[in-house]
Amino acid sequence: MANSPSGESMTSRIVRVISAFDETHQAMPIAVLARRAGLPLSTAHRIVNELMGHGFLQREADGSVRLGLRLWELANRSSAALGLKQIAMPFMEDIQAVVRQHTQLSVLRQDEVLFIERLSSHGSVLNHAKVAGRLPVHVSSSGMVMMAHSPRHVQEEYLAQQNPDASEEKRLRSSWAKMRLEGSARLPGAVVPDTTGIAVPVFGAGGTAVAAIGVVVPTGSEHISSTIPALMTAARGISRGLGVRAEAAGPHYQR
Amino acid sequence: MANSPSGESMTSRIVRVISAFDETHQAMPIAVLARRAGLPLSTAHRIVNELMGHGFLQREADGSVRLGLRLWELANRSSAALGLKQIAMPFMEDIQAVVRQHTQLSVLRQDEVLFIERLSSHGSVLNHAKVAGRLPVHVSSSGMVMMAHSPRHVQEEYLAQQNPDASEEKRLRSSWAKMRLEGSARLPGAVVPDTTGIAVPVFGAGGTAVAAIGVVVPTGSEHISSTIPALMTAARGISRGLGVRAEAAGPHYQR
Numbered sequence: 001m002a003n004s005p006s007g008e009s010m011t012s013r014i015v016r017v018i019s020a021f022d023e024t025h026q027a028m029p030i031a032v033l034a035r036r037a038g039l040p041l042s043t044a045h046r047i048v049n050e051l052m053g054h055g056f057l058q059r060e061a062d063g064s065v066r067l068g069l070r071l072w073e074l075a076n077r078s079s080a081a082l083g084l085k086q087i088a089m090p091f092m093e094d095i096q097a098v099v100r101q102h103t104q105l106s107v108l109r110q111d112e113v114l115f116i117e118r119l120s121s122h123g124s125v126l127n128h129a130k131v132a133g134r135l136p137v138h139v140s141s142s143g144m145v146m147m148a149h150s151p152r153h154v155q156e157e158y159l160a161q162q163n164p165d166a167s168e169e170k171r172l173r174s175s176w177a178k179m180r181l182e183g184s185a186r187l188p189g190a191v192v193p194d195t196t197g198i199a200v201p202v203f204g205a206g207g208t209a210v211a212a213i214g215v216v217v218p219t220g221s222e223h224i225s226s227t228i229p230a231l232m233t234a235a236r237g238i239s240r241g242l243g244v245r246a247e248a249a250g251p252h253y254q255r
Numbered sequence: 256m257a258n259s260p261s262g263e264s265m266t267s268r269i270v271r272v273i274s275a276f277d278e279t280h281q282a283m284p285i286a287v288l289a290r291r292a293g294l295p296l297s298t299a300h301r302i303v304n305e306l307m308g309h310g311f312l313q314r315e316a317d318g319s320v321r322l323g324l325r326l327w328e329l330a331n332r333s334s335a336a337l338g339l340k341q342i343a344m345p346f347m348e349d350i351q352a353v354v355r356q357h358t359q360l361s362v363l364r365q366d367e368v369l370f371i372e373r374l375s376s377h378g379s380v381l382n383h384a385k386v387a388g389r390l391p392v393h394v395s396s397s398g399m400v401m402m403a404h405s406p407r408h409v410q411e412e413y414l415a416q417q418n419p420d421a422s423e424e425k426r427l428r429s430s431w432a433k434m435r436l437e438g439s440a441r442l443p444g445a446v447v448p449d450t451t452g453i454a455v456p457v458f459g460a461g462g463t464a465v466a467a468i469g470v471v472v473p474t475g476s477e478h479i480s481s482t483i484p485a486l487m488t489a490a491r492g493i494s495r496g497l498g499v500r501a502e503a504a505g506p507h508y509q510r
Contacts, residue, residue, distance in 0.1 A: 010265035011305040018326075019309070021333040050266040054274070058335055067334040069362070071273075073369060075330035076387030078276040079322040080313055093375065107324070114328060120348065132331030 087241035141197030145185035396452030400440035
């Protein structure tokens with residue numbers, strides 16, 4: 001990565017320092033951080049020292065740095081994820097009580113699914129969706145059901161970006177059409193073999209999906225006829241919590 | 256609040272903007288944000304616009320701004336809270352399965368308890384400890400048990416800062432001595448009437464508490480004889496996960 005172009009604002013340098021951390025780079029020496037942020041080492045040192053003073057970064061025993069507890073506290077106390085999460089949590093607990101498998105809440109970010117919250121159940125099956133983790137849309141029932149219930153231009157942008165071959169594009173379009181008709185998505189074994197993801201959209205005021213709620217269950221014991229109505233009931237409750245009128249909170253369950 | 260003193264770094268201004276948000280100020284107009292951050296309106300506008308461009312802030316429908324989903328994602332994917340949380344989660348699920356009440360993980364920050372994670376159980380009692388929320392040390396069994404197992408100088412700093420009267424100081428010191436002896440804390444009804452908090456320390460490599468794990472249960476059905484050993488077992492498992500040798504992972508349960 002190149003050094004920061006002259007004239008670049010300090011704000012964007014700080015953003016680049018904070019954004020250099022991810023799941024596989026949770027802590028790193030300042031030299032690595034400088035390289036990942038595209039900053040001269042001296043600039044990185046200065047920003048890191050200041051951010052450490054405010055608890056936004058912190059130093060590990062081995063001298064590497066990581067995002068600080070203070071930043072975590074701020075983000076978890078007042079970010080945009082909180083409203084949705086707080087509204088959804090009681091409904092997720094209801095689902096959890098009925099289905100007794102991983103229950104998760106997610107939103108669409110560009111071409112990926114970002115998982116906002118997850119309740120896991122003792123003895124529930126393996127599930128790769130972590131909180132604040134992402135999965136590609138096409139491998140996730142939550143991603144597919146949100147895309148299916150997104151405005152046409154969002155779907156077209158997704159297809160333009162992914163550039164699937166003709167048969168895959170046809171498959172995606174027909175999956176979305178089916179999911180719109182049924183109001184739910186079911187993806188067998190896309191991530192972990194022998195599991196099935198089942199998800200339904202949470203509708204916002206505009207009548208398009210603003211989130212999805214879903215479960216991951218062992219393939220063969222999906223209990224579709226009870227799981228999907230339970231998810232839809234929860235999704236409608238969440239929509240209502242978001243201020244959406246009942247008649248706009250999505251289609252009824254297609255038997 | 257005064258305008259930022261000239262010569263103050265851009266980093267600290269940005270930190271002040273992000274730090275201006277809290278549980279009771281999750282979204283606010285830029286003018287309010289500028290005032291809370293102690294910045295001139297024009298400076299606040301510039302920083303807000305840049306941070307919005309990076310998804311660190313986002314605008315609500317009513318024009319107010321709040322912390323963005325991107326910041327939440329970064330903090331939850333790689334902050335210092337994550338290591339502890341990931342190690343603790345399976346043990347918390349074990350506790351949850353046995354006790355079937357709110358189970359929570361916390362750390363000590365200055366004179367307050369910061370809650371890192373919480374599992375709630377359907378039908379469990381009311382509990383004021385929210386994720387990323389704080390409580391004063393003296394009203395929380397988790398706070399008291401961590402303070403009891405903190406180095407002497409931490410306790411003295413706490414007392415100097417709180418400045419309790421002589422009888423309250425005596426009460427705190429004798430509570431800590433008892434909690435050290437028993438290896439656990441039990442606080443009846445400190446926050447919500449008819450509930451009891453029970454917590455044990457999670458020991459770090461230094462032999463002092465680095466976290467606490469606790470439950471909140473209805474007063475009168477605490478099942479102390481089974482709850483405390485379950486919590487201690489979980490705490491030892493978390494210590495081991497943090498790399499602490501078994502013999503340093505804390506005292507055995509005092510019958």
